[in-house]
Amino acid sequence: MAGIYIHIPFCHQRCSYCDFHFSTLLKHKEKVIDALLTEIEVRKNELSAPIETIYFGGGTPSVLSEKELATLLDFIFKFYDCSQVKEITFEANPEDLSMAYLKMLKKNGINRISIGTQSFVDEELRLMNRKHSAKQGISVIKNIQDAGFENFTADIIYGINKNYKKNLAENIKVLQSLQIPHFSAYALTIEEKTLLNKKVKTGEFSILPDDAYEYCFNTLHAFAQENDFLHYELSNYAKPGFKSLHNSNYWHNKPYLGFGPSAHSFDGKNIRRWNVANNHLYVKNIQKNTPYFEQEILTVENLFNEYLMTKLRTIEGIDFKYLSKNFPNKYSTRILEQIKLLNASWYNLNENRLNLTPKGWLISDFILKKLFI
Amino acid sequence: MKNIRNFCIIAHIDHGKSTLADRLLQATNTISDRELKEQTLDDMDLERERGITIKSHAIQMEYNHNGEKYILNLIDTPGHVDFSYEVSRSIAACEGALLIVDATQGIQAQTISNLYLAIEHDLEIIPILNKMDLPSAMPEEVKDQIVDLIGCDREDIIAASGKTGLGVDKILDAIVNKVPAPKGDPNAPLQALIFDSVFDSYRGINAYFKVVNGTIRKGDKVKFIATGKEYTADEIGVLKLKQEPRDVIETGNVGYIISGIKQAKEVKVGDTITKVENPGEPIKGFEDVKPMVFAGIYPVDTDEYEDLRDALEKLQLNDASLTFEPESSAALGFGFRCGFLGMLHMEIIQERLEREFGMTVITTVPNVSYKAYLTKDPETPIMVHNPSDLPDPSKLAKVEEPYIKASIITKSEFVGAIMNLCIEKRGELKNQVYLTTDRVELVFDLPLAEIVFDFYDKLKTISKGYASFDYHPIGFKESKLIKLDILLNGDQVDALSALIHRDKAYELGKKICSKLKELIPRQQFDIAIQAAIGSKIIARETVKALRKDVTAKCYGGDISRKRKLLEKQKKGKKRMRQIGSVEVPQKAFLAVLKLDD
Numbered sequence: 001m002a003g004i005y006i007h008i009p010f011c012h013q014r015c016s017y018c019d020f021h022f023s024t025l026l027k028h029k030e031k032v033i034d035a036l037l038t039e040i041e042v043r044k045n046e047l048s049a050p051i052e053t054i055y056f057g058g059g060t061p062s063v064l065s066e067k068e069l070a071t072l073l074d075f076i077f078k079f080y081d082c083s084q085v086k087e088i089t090f091e092a093n094p095e096d097l098s099m100a101y102l103k104m105l106k107k108n109g110i111n112r113i114s115i116g117t118q119s120f121v122d123e124e125l126r127l128m129n130r131k132h133s134a135k136q137g138i139s140v141i142k143n144i145q146d147a148g149f150e151n152f153t154a155d156i157i158y159g160i161n162k163n164y165k166k167n168l169a170e171n172i173k174v175l176q177s178l179q180i181p182h183f184s185a186y187a188l189t190i191e192e193k194t195l196l197n198k199k200v201k202t203g204e205f206s207i208l209p210d211d212a213y214e215y216c217f218n219t220l221h222a223f224a225q226e227n228d229f230l231h232y233e234l235s236n237y238a239k240p241g242f243k244s245l246h247n248s249n250y251w252h253n254k255p256y257l258g259f260g261p262s263a264h265s266f267d268g269k270n271i272r273r274w275n276v277a278n279n280h281l282y283v284k285n286i287q288k289n290t291p292y293f294e295q296e297i298l299t300v301e302n303l304f305n306e307y308l309m310t311k312l313r314t315i316e317g318i319d320f321k322y323l324s325k326n327f328p329n330k331y332s333t334r335i336l337e338q339i340k341l342l343n344a345s346w347y348n349l350n351e352n353r354l355n356l357t358p359k360g361w362l363i364s365d366f367i368l369k370k371l372f373i
Numbered sequence: 374m375k376n377i378r379n380f381c382i383i384a385h386i387d388h389g390k391s392t393l394a395d396r397l398l399q400a401t402n403t404i405s406d407r408e409l410k411e412q413t414l415d416d417m418d419l420e421r422e423r424g425i426t427i428k429s430h431a432i433q434m435e436y437n438h439n440g441e442k443y444i445l446n447l448i449d450t451p452g453h454v455d456f457s458y459e460v461s462r463s464i465a466a467c468e469g470a471l472l473i474v475d476a477t478q479g480i481q482a483q484t485i486s487n488l489y490l491a492i493e494h495d496l497e498i499i500p501i502l503n504k505m506d507l508p509s510a511m512p513e514e515v516k517d518q519i520v521d522l523i524g525c526d527r528e529d530i531i532a533a534s535g536k537t538g539l540g541v542d543k544i545l546d547a548i549v550n551k552v553p554a555p556k557g558d559p560n561a562p563l564q565a566l567i568f569d570s571v572f573d574s575y576r577g578i579n580a581y582f583k584v585v586n587g588t589i590r591k592g593d594k595v596k597f598i599a600t601g602k603e604y605t606a607d608e609i610g611v612l613k614l615k616q617e618p619r620d621v622i623e624t625g626n627v628g629y630i631i632s633g634i635k636q637a638k639e640v641k642v643g644d645t646i647t648k649v650e651n652p653g654e655p656i657k658g659f660e661d662v663k664p665m666v667f668a669g670i671y672p673v674d675t676d677e678y679e680d681l682r683d684a685l686e687k688l689q690l691n692d693a694s695l696t697f698e699p700e701s702s703a704a705l706g707f708g709f710r711c712g713f714l715g716m717l718h719m720e721i722i723q724e725r726l727e728r729e730f731g732m733t734v735i736t737t738v739p740n741v742s743y744k745a746y747l748t749k750d751p752e753t754p755i756m757v758h759n760p761s762d763l764p765d766p767s768k769l770a771k772v773e774e775p776y777i778k779a780s781i782i783t784k785s786e787f788v789g790a791i792m793n794l795c796i797e798k799r800g801e802l803k804n805q806v807y808l809t810t811d812r813v814e815l816v817f818d819l820p821l822a823e824i825v826f827d828f829y830d831k832l833k834t835i836s837k838g839y840a841s842f843d844y845h846p847i848g849f850k851e852s853k854l855i856k857l858d859i860l861l862n863g864d865q866v867d868a869l870s871a872l873i874h875r876d877k878a879y880e881l882g883k884k885i886c887s888k889l890k891e892l893i894p895r896q897q898f899d900i901a902i903q904a905a906i907g908s909k910i911i912a913r914e915t916v917k918a919l920r921k922d923v924t925a926k927c928y929g930g931d932i933s934r935k936r937k938l939l940e941k942q943k944k945g946k947k948r949m950r951q952i953g954s955v956e957v958p959q960k961a962f963l964a965v966l967k968l969d970d
Contacts (some may be wrong), residue, residue, distance in 0.1 A: 187923070272932065274933065297931060304935065306936050310932065363920065363923060365924060365939060369939055369946060
């Protein structure tokens with residue numbers, strides 16, 4: 001089974017925390033979509049596995065018109081084995097999701113919406129430079145449900161400013177009252193090339209101390225446990241039956257094709273590649289049939305490190321049987337030696353598996369640096 | 374001999390010495406354009422990167438002037454205060470000097486002290502204004518400075534540009550017409566002055582010399598007077614772009630000798646080569662250069678101790694001014710206490726160890742050498758090269774530390790700030806001279822140890838880069854020094870100890886603790902950082918235990934970026950040293966040097 005990711009590299013405006021690749025020059029949309037269609041076609045023989053999931057991400061896929069979306073899906077269904085597709089996710093911003101647009105998505109086969117709510121508190125939305133209001137966020141979720149989407153997810157970013165406790169409580173209240181089946185919650189991360197980072201440098205914005213994030217993370221975990229959500233991945237929470245299939249495949253070594261500028265692909269074995277993160281260069285190189293991506297071939301060490309990195313994000317953790325089948329024995333031995341130097345409350349270990357506790361997840365980068373080869 | 378001209382170049386760093394030298398080599402066809410790498414004379418990678426000359430070099434040019442052939446020996450000099458003795462020997466081998474001044478910047482302290490050296494040795498000075506092609510050149514103002522300084526005629530100052538080649542012919546003519554031919558007696562016993570040596574892994578040490586009196590022939594039995602060692606002159610020759618063997622080097626000329634010498638310390642700059650039979654007198658001015666700054670160098674990986682010894686031995690082969698002896702530290706294990714000419718020299722050695730030998734090393738807090746006197750024997754000084762070796766305070770009569778005389782040249786607007794800095798550094802103002810209306814020379818007596826502790830960086834900052842600095846040692850003075858210790862989670866880390874002035878202990882202790890707090894990454898548990906004098910804790914900081922270290926997002930299947938980031942950070946961790954239960958990064962050991970960053 002394999003996945004397909006389509007990157008729609010346009011946004012109406014820049015969110016203050018975002019460093020993903022996109023452009024606000026929507027006038028180039030048509031050219032980029034043409035190039036996307038070409039890429040979808042030329043890569044048709046790359047995968048032998050049937051497609052299980054399709055994911056429209058961005059940027060903002062909700063800048064697509066019905067015709068554009070339908071054409072993209074047509075191409076995918078035409079050139080790939082989509083007989084076993086279970087999940088087609090579409091990322092959208094609340095301000096774009098009118099009832100009509102939602103019905104259009106439904107009509108075209110989208111069966112999962114990922115909605116960029118980020119917060120249900122206006123103060124936080126303003127700080128993140130989001131275009132929508134808290135009220136809009138709430139009403140759009142009701143619309144999603146009314147339009148007949150059972151499966152959807154909302155994004156939450158926590159730890160924005162000094163009111164983080166109060167604001168998180170408000171966000172949790174909304175998650176609960178709206179009967180949202182899945183959510184992702186991320187600690188605010190200040191990336192290098194973002195508006196927020198500029199403000200941090202000038203002193204206009206300050207980063208909260210670690211205990212604020214610790215508080216939010218623990219509060220969310222407790223909320224999940226009390227409300228029948230499974231905290232199945234570091235940043236993801238699902239009611240039974242609503243785990244994200246597409247994203248889970250990233251953690252489980254499944255192959256995926258990424259189309260569009262900056263999109264990543266993995267052959268399921270040892271090659272990762274990524275398209276150029278520049279709309280103009282992407283279009284130009286696709287048109288001329290010149291290289292538009294870079295790739296790396298993973299060494300055994302890389303593969304091992306990736307296995308740890310991805311699996312330890314999940315509740316399943318790492319499987320020693322898998323390790324002994326795929327890597328030299330000394331690798332497993334090393335993990336056992338290293339993990340025992342760490343605080344026992346950070347992990348669960350038995351003879352078959354090692355996984356991190358929520359406490360461990362909070363410092364998983366530190367742990368990974370200890371365990372990496 | 375009458376057609377030989379020996380000259381050196383006096384210039385401040387960045388004033389374009391090397392570029393202009395390259396033009397001279399091109400104009401005399403010593404080097405073809407194709408062979409010209411930028412800055413030919415600086416052939417160590419490090420030198421080229423830093424734009425400075427560390428070792429001196431020499432090169433011979435042939436120049437036709439009015440139908441006569443002249444031999445021009447350019448003796449390049451190191452451009453940094455750490456190497457001022459080498460400069461003085463290079464100058465002693467010359468009869469003339471090109472004084473190169475950047476027309477956009479004016480005269481700097483380094484230039485002045487070297488210029489005085491040249492004038493002391495009666496060198497003919499040819500003043501040159503370089504970088505005249507730049508729009509920011511201020512020729513009239515800088516000419517005033519030059520006239521003030523050497524009392525030449527304004528017209529004698531040659532306008533030049535290493536970049537465009539402007540003035541190169543005039544410079545060559547001036548060398549021939551103004552620099553006197555060497556005076557020496559061809560029939561006197563041989564006296565050749567060694568002004569440099571280089572290491573060649575196949576042929577051993579090559580010594581560069583100038584024949585002051587007599588002549589030297591291939592196969593001569595020679596003696597190096599200071600070391601007392603005797604050799605056979607297996608090969609002698611002149612220094613073109615490559616070495617060119619000759620049978621004889623005549624009086625006044627410059628050449629090289631290869632005589633099977635394996636170790637750099639057998640060839641001392643300033644020593645005199647003479648013949649075993651009919652020996653001459655030593656040329657005066659020889660000094661055995663002593664290291665001024667000491668620091669421990671330890672391998673990050675304790676298994677690499679022997680590799681580090683090998684590397685240091687190899688470095689010493691071509692850098693006789695580096696000294697080292699084994700030492701051990703409770704915190705760092707086995708390593709070496711190394712002696713350096715100065716801070717730049719120390720940085721260079723550290724960098725060469727990393728680049729040329731692939732060693733990852735920890736350099737401890739550098740210190741100067743102190744004289745400690747015990748109450749039971751107050752006459753005999755004990756030399757202390759390492760703070761840990763300071764005898765117990767109860768047994769100490771007194772401690773003396775080395776002082777320097779420092780000359781700082783700056784714009785008048787910065788005088789106040791620089792005075793404050795020097796006084797804060799326990800300096801004593803000795804003299805203040807206005808060189809021109811807005812350029813001032815300040816002369817201070819300063820403890821050398823204060824120069825070691827982030828003096829250069831501060832000077833640069835407060836003067837916005839418009840201050841140049843030069844110094845020479847003036848002996849030892851008594852000081853109230855105490856040992857400041859640093860403890861991590863209660864364990865004393867000997868490699869972080871420093872000897873400092875008593876009045877500054879509290880302030881420094883506090884600063885060191887807070888700097889270390891910045892540099893030591895958060896770990897599994899709280900880390901207490903304490904500064905102590907004896908058993909008394911004077912400052913404390915805590916590095917809180919790590920509670921969050923996670924990349925929440927790993928979006929769109931971009932696994933590579935995160936993996937690479939973590940792998941890179943993991944590599945960084947390998948540069949850390951485990952001390953007790955605490956991981957300490959390499960750079961923390963030099964933290965005290967950069968307290969105000």
